[in-house]
Amino acid sequence: SKINRPIKDDFDDDELVAYAENLENIPEKILLKEDRKKKDIENNPLYKYRHGILSVSDISSQIWCEQQLTYKFLYPFILNDDGEIKRVDDKIHMLRGTSLHLDRELEIQIKVSIECQTREDSYGIRLLNMIQAIHGLLTWNKHDQPYITREMPIFGNMYGGKLYFRGIIDEINYDPRTNQLEVVEFKTRASKTTPKPQQTYTHKIQVNIYRTLLDELIQGQVDKTLYFQRFNLEPTTILSDSILNQYNQCGFTQINTLENAFDLLIKLAFQMPTITTNGAIEYILQSDPTWKNRKEFDRDENNLKELLIKSEGYWLGKREAEGVDIEDAYKCQWCDYKEMCTWREEKSNEFSRKKRRIN
Numbered sequence: 001s002k003i004n005r006p007i008k009d010d011f012d013d014d015e016l017v018a019y020a021e022n023l024e025n026i027p028e029k030i031l032l033k034e035d036r037k038k039k040d041i042e043n044n045p046l047y048k049y050r051h052g053i054l055s056v057s058d059i060s061s062q063i064w065c066e067q068q069l070t071y072k073f074l075y076p077f078i079l080n081d082d083g084e085i086k087r088v089d090d091k092i093h094m095l096r097g098t099s100l101h102l103d104r105e106l107e108i109q110i111k112v113s114i115e116c117q118t119r120e121d122s123y124g125i126r127l128l129n130m131i132q133a134i135h136g137l138l139t140w141n142k143h144d145q146p147y148i149t150r151e152m153p154i155f156g157n158m159y160g161g162k163l164y165f166r167g168i169i170d171e172i173n174y175d176p177r178t179n180q181l182e183v184v185e186f187k188t189r190a191s192k193t194t195p196k197p198q199q200t201y202t203h204k205i206q207v208n209i210y211r212t213l214l215d216e217l218i219q220g221q222v223d224k225t226l227y228f229q230r231f232n233l234e235p236t237t238i239l240s241d242s243i244l245n246q247y248n249q250c251g252f253t254q255i256n257t258l259e260n261a262f263d264l265l266i267k268l269a270f271q272m273p274t275i276t277t278n279g280a281i282e283y284i285l286q287s288d289p290t291w292k293n294r295k296e297f298d299r300d301e302n303n304l305k306e307l308l309i310k311s312e313g314y315w316l317g318k319r320e321a322e323g324v325d326i327e328d329a330y331k332c333q334w335c336d337y338k339e340m341c342t343w344r345e346e347k348s349n350e351f352s353r354k355k356r357r358i359n
């Protein structure tokens with residue numbers, strides 16, 4: 001292979017530019033990342049690439065194409081048409097989506113900068129965001145109007161499984177008149193065309209994962225020890241003054257450690273009046289965010305459980321990555337790895353052999 005130039009995956013921008021300037025005769029579009037040197041960890045994709053915790057969007061990417069996800073881990077940088085080194089996921093429409101998410105959040109919430117000195121501090125802030133969202137719902141006194149919160153962190157291992165998740169729920173709505181709780185996922189679209197069924201399917205799965213994680217939190221089905229283990233946190237470390245001040249300012253005065261914060265979260269979540277009733281995806285047009293297309297749907301728990309069992313095999317290293325089936329080959333058109341994809345090559349050879357046999 002001519003793909004022979006290692007690229008670290010932790011360059012900052014200046015290093016990337018310096019690296020790019022020093023490259024001579026770049027042989028291929030895709031650049032090889034330096035092998036990670038990991039010691040004492042399980043040798044499977046979950047630990048090698050995700051330190052034992054998956055983001056909910058990892059599952060969406062996996063549903064789209066597992067082989068592509070693996071290539072993204074191995075070769076996270078590409079050369080774009082201008083010869084610049086970019087992260088594969090740094091596409092303009094993706095950056096636009098991130099900024100629209102922030103706009104939506106700022107419609108109803110303010111952002112505050114807080115200095116964190118330890119990892120425990122930064123997780124203390126994540127827990128505070130969850131505590132505030134749930135406390136806001138519990139103390140909502142406008143019983144003729146819905147309560148809305150946006151960008152609430154969430155975590156957990158669904159159904160007591162081996163995969164541990166973290167994510168951010170775009171929106172939670174609670175309607176006190178009907179006692180209904182809804183999880184909403186925002187997706188931005190470049191055009192008003194209806195998303196392909198496969199795209200809608202991955203978005204629904206995402207919403208269903210969030211709903212399940214939220215419900216398990218509300219029902220107290222969250223393992224405290226596992227949380228601290230998976231995130232590699234010391235529960236009894238005293239949080240920094242800047243974090244404790246923030247808790248105090250929000251009216252939570254009894255907090256000293258991350259464990260206190262965790263216990264408060266579980267206590268408040270347990271008082272939530274209901275578990276999630278509805279799930280929805282809201283498609284927003286990138287060029288005009290006032291244009292929306294909303295899809296509501298029911299939870300399909302069996303489908304989610306089956307999907308998790310299949311996903312687990314890949315993450316735990318029990319089977320190799322799979323690419324797309326022949327009927328989903330349209331996905332390969334936009335794939336940055338199509339020229340090097342062994343799965344695609346094998347499928348196309350298989351298809352040609354079948355065709356020859358028929359003829």
Ligand code: SF4
Pocket residue numbers: 065066067068069071323324331332335336337338339341342343344
């Ligand atoms: Fe997946 Fe197709 Fe890309 Fe291969 S070329 S990684 S099968 S999307």
